[in-house]
Amino acid sequence: xxxxxxxSTNFISRFSVFSALFLAGLGLxxxxxxxxxxxxxxxxxxxxxxxQFSHKHHVGDDGIDCRYCHTGVETSAMAGIPPTKTCMNCxxxxxxxxxxxxxxxxxxxxxxxxxxxxxxxxxDFAYFNHSIHVNKGVGCSTCHGQVNQMPLMFQxxxxxxxxxxxxxxxxxxxxxxxxxxxxxxxxxxxxxxxEIGKRLAAERHIRTTAELTSCSTCHR
Amino acid sequence: MTSASRFLTxxxxxxxxxxxxGCQYLKQDMANQPKNRPLSPSDFFTDGRSERPLVENTxxxxxxxxxxxxxxxxxxxxxxxxNSELLERGQERYKIFCTPCHGLQGDGNGMAAxxxxxxxxxxxxxxxxxxxxxxxxxxxTNGFGAMYGxxxxxxxRDRWAxxxxxxxxxxxxxxxxxxxxxxxxxxLNQSGSTGAAPSAEQKQESGSAKDSTGGSN
Numbered sequence: 001x002x003x004x005x006x007x008s009t010n011f012i013s014r015f016s017v018f019s020a021l022f023l024a025g026l027g028l029x030x031x032x033x034x035x036x037x038x039x040x041x042x043x044x045x046x047x048x049x050x051x052q053f054s055h056k057h058h059v060g061d062d063g064i065d066c067r068y069c070h071t072g073v074e075t076s077a078m079a080g081i082p083p084t085k086t087c088m089n090c091x092x093x094x095x096x097x098x099x100x101x102x103x104x105x106x107x108x109x110x111x112x113x114x115x116x117x118x119x120x121x122x123x124d125f126a127y128f129n130h131s132i133h134v135n136k137g138v139g140c141s142t143c144h145g146q147v148n149q150m151p152l153m154f155q156x157x158x159x160x161x162x163x164x165x166x167x168x169x170x171x172x173x174x175x176x177x178x179x180x181x182x183x184x185x186x187x188x189x190x191x192x193x194x195e196i197g198k199r200l201a202a203e204r205h206i207r208t209t210a211e212l213t214s215c216s217t218c219h220r
Numbered sequence: 221m222t223s224a225s226r227f228l229t230x231x232x233x234x235x236x237x238x239x240x241x242g243c244q245y246l247k248q249d250m251a252n253q254p255k256n257r258p259l260s261p262s263d264f265f266t267d268g269r270s271e272r273p274l275v276e277n278t279x280x281x282x283x284x285x286x287x288x289x290x291x292x293x294x295x296x297x298x299x300x301x302x303n304s305e306l307l308e309r310g311q312e313r314y315k316i317f318c319t320p321c322h323g324l325q326g327d328g329n330g331m332a333a334x335x336x337x338x339x340x341x342x343x344x345x346x347x348x349x350x351x352x353x354x355x356x357x358x359x360x361t362n363g364f365g366a367m368y369g370x371x372x373x374x375x376x377r378d379r380w381a382x383x384x385x386x387x388x389x390x391x392x393x394x395x396x397x398x399x400x401x402x403x404x405x406x407x408l409n410q411s412g413s414t415g416a417a418p419s420a421e422q423k424q425e426s427g428s429a430k431d432s433t434g435g436s437n
Contacts, residue, residue: 005223013223020230062331065316071373078258089368090320094337113269115261123251180312 041160046152047117051103053153059185060148066140066183073140077129081116084108119153120144126161127220136204137175138167139182148185161218168212172197175204289376291354298353300380310385313378317370318386326389338366343386344393356383 038044058064067073072080084107091101107114122128134140140147145156157163167174173189175197181187190196200206211217256262256270265272274280289299300306315324323329326343333339341348360379363369374382397405 009223013226016223016227017230020227020233024233062320062335064320064331067316068320068373081259083372085368085372090332090337092368093366094332094335112267124253124255124257125250 036158036160041155041158043155043158046150046154047119049117049152050114052100052151054151055147055153056149056151066147073130073134075131077131079130084114120155120159122159126218128218134182136171136206137177137182137200138171139174139176139184139187141185141187142167142174146185164218165213168217169209171206171212172201175200175206286376289380291357293354293358294352295354296352298380298384300377300384302384306381306384307388309378310381310383310388313374313382314385317374318382321367326386340367343390349390353383353387356386 034040059066066079069082069086070079071082072078084104087101087104088108091104095101096105103114106112133143143157147153173193176182176187177196177200206212258271260270261268262270264270291297291299318326319330320332321328321330321337322340322343323333328340328342330337330340343349357379358364359367360374360382361369361371361376370379397408400408
């Protein structure tokens with residue numbers, strides 16, 4: 001009886017098995033890659049806002065402290081977005097005819113909220129809390145980047161779980177000694193950060209890596 | 221199994237892998253749960269906010285304690301013990317909330333004022349040096365003229381810390397070396413005027429030094 005398959009099919013079938021596996025692997029890598037890409041995480045993507053509010057001008061040029069507007073950051077989970085009244089503290093007088101501030105004045109007059117577009121957004125199943133990070137010495141710029149140079153706000157980090165864990169495994173590398181440094185945008189780790197970080201971690205009772213990377217710390 | 225059906229099986233497996241991996245990121249049911257997070261919009265309430273205003277005449281838990289911190293306008297009483305801790309807190313809060321307009325030294329040359337905000341009066345004029353604590357508390361709480369009130373941004377205790385610091389600022393302009401405790405006077409003699417010591421007057425000196433270099437541009 002003649003062979004149904006020619007010898008070359010041996011090769012073809014093996015080749016197709018391996019290439020299928022290879023393709024499957026490649027596909028997974030591609031999907032995971034896309035998930036970590038700025039396209040999915042929205043890292044470095046600026047959003048259009050109803051008012052062109054510039055952190056570069058207010059923080060960088062005018063030196064207004066973060067806590068003037070984000071009043072909740074030391075005491076609660078949310079840093080909070082300032083209400084319209086906070087803007088009016090200055091802009092009731094300053095540029096009170098400028099057309100680009102019209103939405104602010106309208107909002108103040110009508111008591112309708114300005115609808116800022118959210119930039120940072122964790123998944124709802126993750127728990128995050130600003131106060132513990134800030135009070136233990138993790139600075140705003142470690143997580144949010146050089147806010148004082150952002151004409152429009154964007155997200156400087158991926159906010160993926162991996163990013164949280166990278167720091168929770170080694171928080172010593174970013175702990176800042178002085179309280180005012182936490183709100184400083186120009187802080188650079190000093191040469192002996194390792195030493196300082198270890199001391200600060202002990203002083204401030206930073207928990208062990210095992211505790212900080214336990215699932216229930218963030219998924220509760 | 222024929223190679224054709226083997227191929228089909230593998231193709232199916234690949235397709236499954238793809239869609240399973242893809243779904244994880246496309247279908248975000250748990251990431252966007254049907255609940256309100258702070259500041260999220262709401263279609264349910266007519267004003268579009270998920271945050272609800274307090275029902276009229278409700279008193280927030282714990283806020284009764286703040287009544288003790290209320291001092292009427294005419295009174296010069298100070299409801300908290302003044303110590304270096306309070307002054308330090310006051311200095312920090314002053315830098316956050318008042319410097320944009322009043323400047324680090326309190327003479328009204330903050331950055332916002334330099335850029336067109338109404339110039340506030342200097343704290344070092346006689347009228348404000350003689351103003352009562354209760355008056356300043358009222359200005360910070362309810363505002364005054366072009367200055368809006370800060371009751372929403374600064375809790376009462378911190379307002380008093382700021383007032384203590386403003387008082388220290390005012391004193392510092394007229395402090396004599398003889399007013400300092402002996403120990404600090406010695407330090408001053410040794411190091412010129414730049415010793416960083418935990419006293420209001422001295423701290424003010426370092427604050428002013430910073431202001432005269434950085435605050436003028």
